[in-house]
Amino acid sequence: MDELRELYQSLILDHSRHPHNFKVLDSANRTADGYNPLCGDQITLYMNVENDVIKDISFQGQGCAISKASTSIMTTILKGKTIAEAQSIFNKFQHMIKTGEYDIDQMGKLAVLAGIHKYPVRVKCAILPWHTAINSLKSEDKAKIFSTE
Amino acid sequence: MIFDVNSIRQDFPNLHQTVNGKPLVYLDNAASTHKPQSVIEAVRKFYSEYNANVHRALYRYATEATEAYEASRDKVARLINAPDRRSIIFTSGTTESINLIAYAWGRHNLGPGDEILVTEMEHHSNLIPWQLTARDTGATLKFIPITADGALDLSNPDQYFTARTKLVAFIQQSNVFGTINPAKQIIEMAHQVGALTIVDAAQSVPHHQVDMTELDCDFLAFSGHKMLGPTGIGVLYGKPELLEAMEPFLGGGEMIQSVTMEKSTWNEIPWKFEAGTPKIAQVIGLGTAIDYITAIGFEAIVKYEKELTDYALSALSALEGITIHGNAHQRGPVISFNVKDVHPHDLAQFLDQEGIAIRAGHHCTQPIMQKLGVPATSRASFSLYNTKAEIDILIESIANTIRFMTG
Numbered sequence: 127m128d129e130l131r132e133l134y135q136s137l138i139l140d141h142s143r144h145p146h147n148f149k150v151l152d153s154a155n156r157t158a159d160g161y162n163p164l165c166g167d168q169i170t171l172y173m174n175v176e177n178d179v180i181k182d183i184s185f186q187g188q189g190c191a192i193s194k195a196s197t198s199i200m201t202t203i204l205k206g207k208t209i210a211e212a213q214s215i216f217n218k219f220q221h222m223i224k225t226g227e228y229d230i231d232q233m234g235k236l237a238v239l240a241g242i243h244k245y246p247v248r249v250k251c252a253i254l255p256w257h258t259a260i261n262s263l264k265s266e267d268k269a270k271i272f273s274t275e
Numbered sequence: 276m277i278f279d280v281n282s283i284r285q286d287f288p289n290l291h292q293t294v295n296g297k298p299l300v301y302l303d304n305a306a307s308t309h310k311p312q313s314v315i316e317a318v319r320k321f322y323s324e325y326n327a328n329v330h331r332a333l334y335r336y337a338t339e340a341t342e343a344y345e346a347s348r349d350k351v352a353r354l355i356n357a358p359d360r361r362s363i364i365f366t367s368g369t370t371e372s373i374n375l376i377a378y379a380w381g382r383h384n385l386g387p388g389d390e391i392l393v394t395e396m397e398h399h400s401n402l403i404p405w406q407l408t409a410r411d412t413g414a415t416l417k418f419i420p421i422t423a424d425g426a427l428d429l430s431n432p433d434q435y436f437t438a439r440t441k442l443v444a445f446i447q448q449s450n451v452f453g454t455i456n457p458a459k460q461i462i463e464m465a466h467q468v469g470a471l472t473i474v475d476a477a478q479s480v481p482h483h484q485v486d487m488t489e490l491d492c493d494f495l496a497f498s499g500h501k502m503l504g505p506t507g508i509g510v511l512y513g514k515p516e517l518l519e520a521m522e523p524f525l526g527g528g529e530m531i532q533s534v535t536m537e538k539s540t541w542n543e544i545p546w547k548f549e550a551g552t553p554k555i556a557q558v559i560g561l562g563t564a565i566d567y568i569t570a571i572g573f574e575a576i577v578k579y580e581k582e583l584t585d586y587a588l589s590a591l592s593a594l595e596g597i598t599i600h601g602n603a604h605q606r607g608p609v610i611s612f613n614v615k616d617v618h619p620h621d622l623a624q625f626l627d628q629e630g631i632a633i634r635a636g637h638h639c640t641q642p643i644m645q646k647l648g649v650p651a652t653s654r655a656s657f658s659l660y661n662t663k664a665e666i667d668i669l670i671e672s673i674a675n676t677i678r679f680m681t682g
Contacts, residue, residue: 130628131679134621165620166637166650188650190618191680245624 133241134191140238141198142191147205148198151184160187160258161273162250167193171201171258178209180263185255192248196239197255203236209263216256223252278575284660286311286567297630300665305450305478305609305656306634307500310564317563318505321556329555330529330546344555347562348545351510354565355495356486361515364545365558368509369477370400372496373444375511375548376473377404379524381442387413389441392470394419394427395646396449396456399639401475405444414441421646425452425601432464440470447485448478451638451654452601453584453609455479462492471517477501481658482580482607484573493517499557503658504564508557511548518544525550576659580608583657583666590670596677600647608657611638614673617680619653625676631669 151172158171167189174182183201187194204212219236222228226243233240242252262270284290289309292299301309327337329344352360366372381404385391391405395418409416419435420428427445436443443465448455458474465472473494479485481502487495494517499508513521523530523541527550532540541547568576587610591597596615614622619635626633634654637644644650655669 128628130624134679163641164636166644168650190620192621248620248624251620 129241129244133238136238137191137195141195145185145194145198147184147201148186149184150186151182153182154184156262156268158258158262158270158272160254161271162189162193162254163273165190165193165251167251167254169193169197169255169258171197171255171262173259173262175209175263180204180207180209180212183259189254190248190251192239192242193251193254196252199235199239200255200259203234204259212263213260216260219256220253223249278571278579280579280660280662283571284662286313287660288312288315290660294630294632295628300629300631300668302655302657302661302665302669303632303634304658304661305501305638305654307506308481308503308658309660310503310505310560311567313567314504314560314563318556318560321559328552340555343559343562344553347558347565350562350565350569354569355480355512356484356488357512358488359515361544362487362512362518364511364513364518364548365553366496366509366511366548367507367554368498368500369475369496370404370509372494372509372511373401373473373475374404375524376494376496376513377408379521379548380471380517381405381408381414382411383522385409385412385414385441388439389414390417390437390439391415392417392419392435392440392443392465394445394456395421395642396425396427396452396454397444397446397640397642398450398475398477399641400477401444401446401473402642405442415439419445421643424603425449425454426603427454427456427461429457429460429464436464436468436470438468440465440468442473443470444473444475446475446478448476448482448607448609449601450478450609451611451640451643451652452603453606453611453656454601454603455483455605455607457605458490458492462490466491478607478609481568482573483577487512499561499564502561502564503567504561505557508554508561510561513544515544518548523550524548527551529553571659579659580657583661583663584608584610586663587655587657587666587669590666591673594670594674594677596681597673600652609654610656611652611654613649613652614677615681617677619651621680622653622673622676625679626669626672629668629672631672633669 153174154172156173160169169187172184258272261272287309325336325339327340329341348363351363422428447458462472471493474492476497480497495512500506530550598613600611623635636651
């Protein structure tokens, strides 16, 4: 199987067809919209943040398999993390997705996305949910809109 | 001349490349076409044998460059059957051509109470300039709607064409649906209410005969790179009396007649609208692209591209889960579609793996995407050098992707 199929295989089976936390979060005290106008990807993140801890997180929206899977995985990772931890994971994730280099102990299940660095146009798809989340977490605005363009 | 696609393909060096070890199947011609060797050679020859600025110096190469540059203007005029070569202004592309009218005509002739009529089918290049013009002048922007078939809904013309309509701007052939709009009819309706017309012909001029005498439009815009020519070159056609009455667009060298410290007078048309050193190599390349198209002839091109399009439409429709957007009777070689449960970007990524280049996205027509209720579509668009064998590869690869993604 070629690399692209391998990449999709692991993503799609786990997350794109059956995304985790794909729902509106009733307890949300923070929402963030992310757009990739180039692709038409659109996600809404719902977060419940208390004392700098992401107590719960979910999402809705539409997009390609990569953006959907990346968002799904992100929600499972960020649940229970502090804002500072989220920022730190994001920095390592961003490095991995752009270079393909990562430490498996740090990246865990995010590592399935490492192969995307070979498809530079798609990096934006994978990073969209992270940019949206981090931008929102750092912002005073509790209904933040983020666009990649 | 006999239309022989295999011999035509020999003229295009870029078609013989491989992607991921597979032959390139280039189906993104509505975005940009490849260039025949003759065009590449014309550009090379200018730079390596008679490179000089035009309309200025007296030395030999400057004269040669000027002659070649102006000869292209005659070729463009003949291609679109414009009676007067002064109607042909070289710009950087369709976008600049339309903006030129928006600035040099729109901002001096429109005001509150006036209406600019466009369609819901426009490429952003024929929408944003008018949004900005409306914002700056107080004019109102109105829209001719589209039907579910991807055609213009002209059933209530009195609603859109009124005494307040001052300009009608529309796309002649849709870059999403492929629909060929009834340009002559729209232009007549515009003229009946005293409005001027500008036709976005970026997708039509490369594929069929567009005739200024027959259409009687006031302005028309198209690009070189979508019709086998270089990038960075486009054309604005305008009726001479309108161009003469208009204010200049860009100020600078070439567009002036006399200059004092205080004021200046303008050069004659078309040069009044060609400020600064023009795109000399690109203009010469465009002239050569026109020679190439003319030698084959639009009759043969239309016939062949229709065969390809019909073939692709019927093969695509036979696939499970495919929605084709646009079903107009009159159409060009452009097909937009969506595949159930497969996002266009995922599809395009898998096709790229097979060496197939299609476009996936909103095609610079976000309002159409909103109307269709999709974030993006996939689009295959053909040129005279594509083959049925390439379409077979496309269809097979789409089928494989559907199986992989949904199976």
